[in-house]
Amino acid sequence: MNWTEFLAETNAELAALRKEMPGAAAGFAQLAKAATAPAALDTRTKELIALAIGIATRCDGCIGFHAKAAARHGATRAEIAETVAMCVYMGGGPSMMYGAKALAAFDELSAPG
Secondary structure (H helix, E strand, O other): OOHHHHHHHHHHHHHHHHHHOHHHHHHHHHHHHHHHOOOOOOHHHHHHHHHHHHHHHOOHHHHHHHHHHHHHOOOOHHHHHHHHHHHHHHHHHHHHHHHHHHHHHHHHHOOOO
């Protein structure tokens, strides 16, 4: 999968959806901002948690967006791999399959340029 193209397409679909439900979309955006703000946990850790949930729920969009955000907030490839390992421990084979996607997404989306 080309994660950059996938996220661009998903963003376009989400933009169309937000136009149809502006109040709910604004509420979701505010929730996301509040949930990811640094507090007891830093934003990088929160993005690793979100990535793990994306893997567990088998959500390609969640994996792409949170792999990119984890990279933006300084996560390393080793941290992604450990996050995937916890997902596999808790979720078995399906988490292994989506964990591989998460690592591929991180590799692509964290590359310079």
